[in-house]
Amino acid sequence: MPTYWPENIPRHLEYPTVGVGQLLAAACHLHGDRLAVEDGDLQLTYSQLWEEASAVAAAVEADGVRPGDVVLVHLPNTVWFVVTYLGVHLAGAVVSPVSPLQQVTGLREQIVEVDAVLAISHPAHVGALVEAADGTSLRRIVVVPGSAAAPAETTTPVSESVIGFADWAVERRREFEPVVVDPDALAHLVFTGGTTGVSKGVRTLQRNVVSQITQALAWRMGSLISLDENGRLQFTRYRTDGALVVGETVSLIVGPLYHTQSLLTMCNLICTGATIVFPGRFSPESVLRFIEAKGVTYINGSPSMWQSLLNCPDVRSRDLSSLRAMSSGAAPLDHETLTAMKHAFPRAMLIEGYGLTEGTCLVLSVPGFHGARHKQGSVGQPIPDTEFEIRDADGRRLGAGEQGELWLRGPQIADGYHRHPDKTAEQFVGGWLRTGDMAYADDEGFLFISGRAKDMLVYKGYNVYPRVLEELLTSDPNVDSAAVVGRSDPNAGQIPVAFVVARPGCTVEPDQLLADVATRVLPYQRVREIIVVDALPTSAAGKTLKNELRARLDAAQYNAHSG
Structure with missing residues (x-):
């Protein structure tokens, strides 16, 4: 348990014993005429969002989808994602989001893995889904209209199982009653990114999602949420300086909604009565333009996104003063990026x-x-009702300052992997989650991530943590971003190799950078080679795909030996 705890924030919370659909329905009723979603000229208030989602729920039921059945949400960021997500939950079904850019093979694997019976797709992507669905459990594919954020030409159904959204969701039920679900029932089957192995469906329960929303609003808004005996959403405020403000937040969602970070951000925003703005295809120029034009107060992103914004000339000319908070996840922020963000967005609190x-x-x-304690390089502290331990390879708990694997326990920890009991048994142990991330904590309970356990290198018997080297590399004024991976060596084990991206207008001298880093680390920690690249491969969520960098090294090594 951390010895330091922020003032006026409860360590333990009470959680509504309802499903996701009931909680978000209560939010829609509370916030009524406030603008909920903006996608170009298409705007929905919370009352209109409720009406559209009710139509989806009624159509889901009419299609024979039962509570607990799985609905595949195969959509880009669009107003129709929000409508679909809420409607599926109102009907008591399970949401399994999937990237609209997923290839046919990957789509088919997910359909089969989760036994999806219904899918909601987009005109620009439905063709691959139709091909993938052939011969599976998928009975119906619904195609939403295009929008400003996700444009598409109107298409006619390409098979008998495909129907347009307007022809499908025809029944409007203003008094639709959300299906009451067991808190232990499934809410999501979200697939892991697969950056280090085979992607797996994570079994996220209704109570996991409701707990997470409750925790996030306590930790970032200063309010406790509850539902009264009539099912009305209530807020009990204990702080007034939070990043999120009930009924006043305007947020730009840039990251893909099929990824858990943006998906849960969307849920949090709906509960607070925020206005969600979809900017469409990402470019740093458009994001900065939307922040200025829409008076955005809150934005969530990843280090790669922040670096794109900081490198854009418009960051110096746009009025970004409305921005109240910037939340960063997916990967740790290096010191240089964090410092640059504080200069570029001086009025915004940075929440890592x-x-x-x-x-x-x-x-x-x-x-x-505002004023919350933060230590450079730390990702913060456990949110309410969350515990962590740092353990060695044998599962023994380690003390302050000792590096080991991060284990977690809390009400938001998921139920395991869908249909992978062996993987579940490996990572979900005795109520704890083994994260696979290497970390250490100081004596006050602030946590520092060293990197993935699978990313850790062993050089001549010594452990080398890439995160430390990446911080040093990006502290060089010519370096924009860096990733360190290991190249197999029969004598040393793994040799640290850095892939480096130069800042715009700058040049990286590999030999000089190697020498500079070498003066700041122990001999066994030194980077042995630097490869300058135009960009690092990243997932849609902004995580560096180190498996691709390793594959590049392996291929080069193989070609050298075979040549």
Whole structure:
């Protein structure tokens, strides 16, 4: 348990014993005429969002989808994602989001894995889904209209199982009654990113999602939520300086909603009565333009996104003063990026956190309040009702300052992997989640991530942590971003190799950079080679795909030996 705890923030919370659909329905009723979603000229108030989602729920029921059945949400970021997500939950079904860019093979694998019976797709992507669905459990594919954020030409159904959204969701039920679900029932089957192995569906329960929303709003808004005996959403405020403000927040969602970080951010925003704005295809120019034009107060992103914004000339000319808070996840922020963000967005609080799909989303974070204590390089502290331990390879608990694997426990920790009992048994142990991330904590309970356990290198018997080297590399004024991976060596084991991206207009001298880093680390920690690249491969969520960098090294090594 941390010895330091922020003032006026409860360590333990009371959680509504309702399903996701009931909680978000209560939010829609509370916030009524406030603008909920903006997608170009298409705007929905919370009352209109409720009406559209009710139509989806009625159509889901009419299609024979029962509570607990799985609905595949195959959509880009669009107003129709929000409508679909809420409607599926109102009907008591399970949401399994999937990237609209997923290839046919991957789509088919997910359909089969989760036994999806219904899918909601987009005109620009439905063709691959139709091909993938052939011969599976999928009975119906619904195609939403295009929008400003996700444009598409109107298409006619390409098979008998495909129907347009307007022809499908025809029944409007203003008094639709959300299906009452067991808190232990499934809410999501979200697939892990697969950056280090085979992607797996994480079994996220209704109570996991409701707990996560409750925790996030306590930690970043300063309010406790509850439902009264009539099912009305209530807020009990204990701080007034939070990053999120009920009925006043305007947020730009840039990251993909099929990823857990943006998905849970969307849920949090709906509960607070925020206005969610979709900017469409990402470019730093458009994001900065939307922040200025819409008066955005809150934005969530990843280090790669922040670096794109900081490198854009418009960051110096746009009025970004409306921005109240910037929340960062997916990967740790290096010192240089963090410093640059403070200069570029001086009025915004910077909230760095740590989360993972197996933890529903957020597990550790800097509190979202002005003046909250933060230590450079730390991802913060466990949010309410969340515990962590640092353990060695044998499962023994380690002390302050000792590096080991991060283990987590809390109400937001998921139920395991869908249809993978062996993997579940490996990572979900005795109520704890083994994260696979290397970390250490100081004596006050602030946590520092060293990197993935699978990313750790062993050089001549010594452990080398890439995160430390990446921090040093990006501290060079010519370096924009860096990733360190190991190259197999028969004598040393693994040799640290750095892939480095130069800042715009700058040049990286590999030999000089190697020498500079070598003066700041122990001999066994030295980077042995630097490869300058135009960009690092990243997932849609902004995580560096180190498996691709390793594959590049392996291929080069193979070609050298075979040549």
